[in-house]
Amino acid sequence: MGFALLATACYSLILSLSPAVRLHSFQVEYRWHHWIGWLAWVALFSLAYHYLNRLFEEHDPYLLPITSLLSGWGLITIFRLDTQLGYRQTIWLGVGVISLMLISRYQQVFTWLRRYKYLWLTVGLLLTALTFALGTYPAGEGPRLWLGCCGFYFQPSEPLKLLLVVYLAAYLAERIPFRFRLPELLAPTLIMTGSAALMLVLQRDLGAATLIIGIYTLVIFLAAGRRRILIISGLFLIAAALAGTLVFDVIRLRLEAWLNPWVDPANRSFQIVQSLISVATGRLLGSGIGLGSPALVPVAHSDFIAAAIAEESGLAGILALISLFALLTYRCLAISLAARTSFQHFLSAGIGVYFAIQAILIMGGNLRLLPLTGVTLPFVSYGGSSLVTSFIGIGMLLWVSLPRPEPPLPVQQARAYTWVTALFLGGFAALAVLAGWWSIVRADALLSRPENIRWMVNLRFVPRGDLLDRRNEMIATTTGERGSLTRQLLYPPLGNTIGYINPRFGKAGLEASLDGYLSGLQGNPASRIWLAELIYSQPPDGLDVRLSLDLGLQRIADGLLENHRGAVVLLNARSGEILAISSHPYYDPNRLDERYSEWLNDPAAPFVNRATQGQYPTATVLGPFLYTYLSEKGSLPVLPLNLSYIHENQTLTCARPPRTPLSLETAIEAGCPAALVEMSRQISTAQMRELFNALGFFAAPDIRLDVAPPSQAAQISSSRLAAIGKSEVKVTPLQMAQAAAALTNNGSRPSPRLVVSVETPHQGRVILPAGAAVPVFGNQQAVTDALQQLAAPDLPVWQSLSAQQYESTAYTWFIGGTLPQWGGTPLAIAVLLEENNPQLAQTIGETMLQSALQPVSP
């Protein structure tokens, strides 16, 4: 008893201090409501303890301590989940403990109960039947299993279970002493039990119905000792479940959710999956009460209180809980064995069976040992009727356990007792093993599932790492105090690339792909993560990540793109570092809550990152690649007189008039289709496929963003169509920029990278790995010479521009880059506009290149 007191006091203290731990500070508002419940609990149980000690010389010394610990534990857990429900539960606890004392005081009750057994059970049945007409659901919409009004509700199916036990005990005590034949013995009880079960099934209270059938079977088995009762009842339950799947949707859904919860974890098996994740979160020691997030499991205060306890007290707690119930069951059966009359005998055994089955059913449901049934966990769950009924049951057990002068009744069916005890112990052992399985063995796998939404809670409590640009300017950061932290993107035009992390909409972009570092679960030393999880039940603070972006260049790109649909990718041609990546129109992650659906339905598709996900035909912009390819081979064609080209009744033209003097090179620069057609005559289809492949058009760029699935080599049917952008091949601006970088970088294509390094606490700045460069052109000198031919007169830059009309839209491409001999940072750029606007594309491209060539003033 003393230990129970200390344990709950300790538990309450943890709950009081939990806000301080969550917020890493002592200047917090401490929780105190549950102390009222705790004081009431102490007062009630010390009253009951002293009262019973005075009333009886000797009674069972376990029942009161075990139930006090269970109910105290449950009470504080309920306070933790919902203070309002906690107060209600405190009142119910008072009613329960007082009825326990009354039952012990006025023992005539038992004579009455026994004499009018049919009457009592009928009253119970009628009350249950009344819920058909007058039933309500206190919390709003739901199964109408409650009776009452004005804030006072009770569930008649709870006392019905106990009344059934009393009835069975009284009936069997009358009949068992005579020789009997099983069918005669069972007929009246079968009718009574059957009608109770049927009524509950009709109410869809399947848990209670299963419970009643279970109690009935086991009590009859204990009385008669025929094993075939167990077998018949087991078969009946299976048959009923099978029939139920055909008739009731509820049963089928429950069974499906049990057998295969991973199929539909967001809807039908949401509860069970969340419950398992909750158990896994607890691991060995639990998060500590008040520190976990058990409220993420629906109805955690009643059906899933075992999961809530497992999360906050860990495997240690759930094992203790299971042991307490095993102990309680053992005591009930021990009391039954020592009982003096057969009524007491069956009564105490029946109550034991009632507690044990109910505990196994609901904990098994929580741990996926059994299909989920909505019964309460005796003494622990929220629920007045259940609590009071359970305490009345304990009062009856106490009465049975009183020492009496008569010797104990010899047990008639000793083997049945062994069987039932073994059955329950096996059930509890299975629960314990399963709890260990979920919380230790499968914990990591469960926690990494997408259904684990505890990151949403951490988002408010643990500072997330900042995202910095290459000059350490902040792009995204976390603002606010612990407990109300919010994520903010300081430069909204990068929305498509940076993405968001939002409790309502999930994760996207870099926030999603870098989540490990930013949330502190990756990059931190394992010991530090372990310590933070142990002490605070939170991951450590997130790590800052540096991106390759240059906010100065980024601002210029976004300023130029403005309201046009399109994308710009500027990268360092040697290292592949992306300096600017724009996609317009963009969305602002800071305003998702207000405008999400508007953006989602916007035909301009602001959620698409055009730079990496937008796929566009290549138009006639590929000239420089073909030119370099051919000059490496040394077979350049002669420019025809007519620069435009007619393809399927469509006249393809240059994007702008070529510079003078007119040559193949200047025609390529202006994207004149005839130049490309001429060049494509020198290249076979297979060679074209090879070239495209080397340029990376058939491979998804290795970057920490969602990219479009690449085109296939087989989509090139002729080298001519591929050259003028009329093949099926489509390319993203990022792929195009990457290909342009290959020209600038002496023929070798770098792997693009957006993320440079992460700031770790111990090793300092850790450079994150990047992919290796891929050779495109073997002959460096040929590339240099070719680019020299293509170079603009006034800048150390090559470029190509193209604008072509496709079915509904026109696309304008600009690609360019520095020349290989340029001494500064080698650059490559791809600009795409979803409109026919070569002028703007050229302006954007040239401005970006020039800004990048000259050091940008900070």
Added chain:
Amino acid sequence: MSGILVLILRILFALLLYVFLYWAFSVIWRDLRVRTQEQTRESIPALLFTPLDPPAGEVMRFQTSEVILGRDTLCNLCVPHETVSARHARFTFQQNQWWVEDLNSTNGSFLNGERLTTRAVLVSGDELRCGQITFRIEMEPKKQI
């Protein structure tokens, strides 16, 4: 800081839970042991040996389910006399009765004057001679609960 305090409390809570369980199980275990011992003690009526030969010794009382009589010091009932064999006779409590059997002793065992050849049931007041030593054997009545 608060985290460490709460961690200690969390461990304390888990410990208290298990101390409670330990208490419960240890009390049950002790209870169970006391009961089984009572059961065995209650169910076996004590066997009393009274030596009849001079010098008359003390009455010896046994409540185990098996008693071996012999000269050997390892026997339950050690009789240091040259006519008694090292392991002379065995008394067992089976089927609610005390039985005696001779263990192929040199000088034989005699129950009420008759030589023992097979197992025989003992009743209170029987006289058993082993070699030249005679005992009166009595049984304590069963204690009522």
